[in-house]
Amino acid sequence: MSAVCWVCGSANAVPWKPRSILRPLVPADLKVSDGGYGITLSLWRCRACSFIYADSEELSELASLYECVTDVVYAESQDTRARQMRWVLRKALEARPGARTVLDIGAGAGTLLAEAERAGLDAVGVEPSRAFVQRARAANAVDIVQGVFPHPALAGRTFDIVFLVDVIEHVPEPVELLRASANALAPGGIVLVVTPDVDSYAARKLRGRWWHFRIAHVGYFNFRSLAKAARRAGLGVARRGRAVWYFRIGYLAKRVAVYIPPLAALNWVARRVPPLSWLYNLVVPVNLHDSLLVVLRRADDPALLPSLPPEPRRDTMTP
Numbered sequence: 001m002s003a004v005c006w007v008c009g010s011a012n013a014v015p016w017k018p019r020s021i022l023r024p025l026v027p028a029d030l031k032v033s034d035g036g037y038g039i040t041l042s043l044w045r046c047r048a049c050s051f052i053y054a055d056s057e058e059l060s061e062l063a064s065l066y067e068c069v070t071d072v073v074y075a076e077s078q079d080t081r082a083r084q085m086r087w088v089l090r091k092a093l094e095a096r097p098g099a100r101t102v103l104d105i106g107a108g109a110g111t112l113l114a115e116a117e118r119a120g121l122d123a124v125g126v127e128p129s130r131a132f133v134q135r136a137r138a139a140n141a142v143d144i145v146q147g148v149f150p151h152p153a154l155a156g157r158t159f160d161i162v163f164l165v166d167v168i169e170h171v172p173e174p175v176e177l178l179r180a181s182a183n184a185l186a187p188g189g190i191v192l193v194v195t196p197d198v199d200s201y202a203a204r205k206l207r208g209r210w211w212h213f214r215i216a217h218v219g220y221f222n223f224r225s226l227a228k229a230a231r232r233a234g235l236g237v238a239r240r241g242r243a244v245w246y247f248r249i250g251y252l253a254k255r256v257a258v259y260i261p262p263l264a265a266l267n268w269v270a271r272r273v274p275p276l277s278w279l280y281n282l283v284v285p286v287n288l289h290d291s292l293l294v295v296l297r298r299a300d301d302p303a304l305l306p307s308l309p310p311e312p313r314r315d316t317m318t319p
Helices: 056-067 072-076 078-095 111-118 130-140 174-183 201-209 223-232 249-256 263-270 274-280
Strands: 013-017 043-046 052-054 101-105 122-127 144-146 159-165 185-196 235-242 245-248 283-286 291-298
Touching: 052 056, 078 111, 078 159, 078 185, 078 235, 078 245, 078 283, 078 291, 101 111, 111 122, 111 130, 122 130, 130 144, 159 174, 174 185, 174 223, 174 235, 174 291, 223 235, 223 291, 245 249, 249 263, 249 274, 249 283, 263 274
Parallel strands: 101 122, 101 159, 122 144, 159 185
Antiparallel strands: 013 043, 043 052, 185 291, 235 291, 245 283
């Protein structure tokens, strides 16, 4: 029996990828810095809208685990993440000039909130991980509440910009999250979404070994399914593009070694040879064109894009 699609409600879905591990999940499986590429829950693909999503019966383990997630590597990489968040914030302000208020859903350690405050914005965040909330308050002194959105502490507040940066792929009710985000918009406000693109060249080339296939990700969008989810939530696409990331070369080299094992030996040497160590410590921008950046507005906003031509149908093959 097929699972009902979280985006379009169709029951016309087929098994797409089996669960990778049979043991019960633990908080470490949900780390932001997890390098277990290709490890997922059981996944289905909707034939109607092409959305790929986890088996609902396996999701009950996740909610309580997020509160317990800790991640030392993630905590130590906030300087590079700050560069990415400055870039994301700049894109948001280009789409909503004059913005004064910001909500960051899934705020992590508060890096985006800190950048928003430095830009003179009134910013607040919500984050399920207790450890991340504590670090955000201690390291960045930002206004952040522990939990999920919608949150009682934020009831009735509206914002010029709502950020969903690498969040929507983690939730089993993406339309409801988008609808709650739409309800939190001030007049003329925007929702900025960043999420992996399962229809990207990298995803199709690497198939089941794509780096965005991981336990913590339970829903995989392409532009078509994301736009449909937005429409069902009362939103429309105002802008679209690709997300840029910032990483140390050493971090990238370590991740590439997952696919090219001989590189691990060079990485070992690089940690001990000063010239290579200096090179590996450099931070570079990376755009692999496999993450969507979409700006959404309320469906009645005149700033929406005109109707987009349909994209070619490229149903992602089973890994």
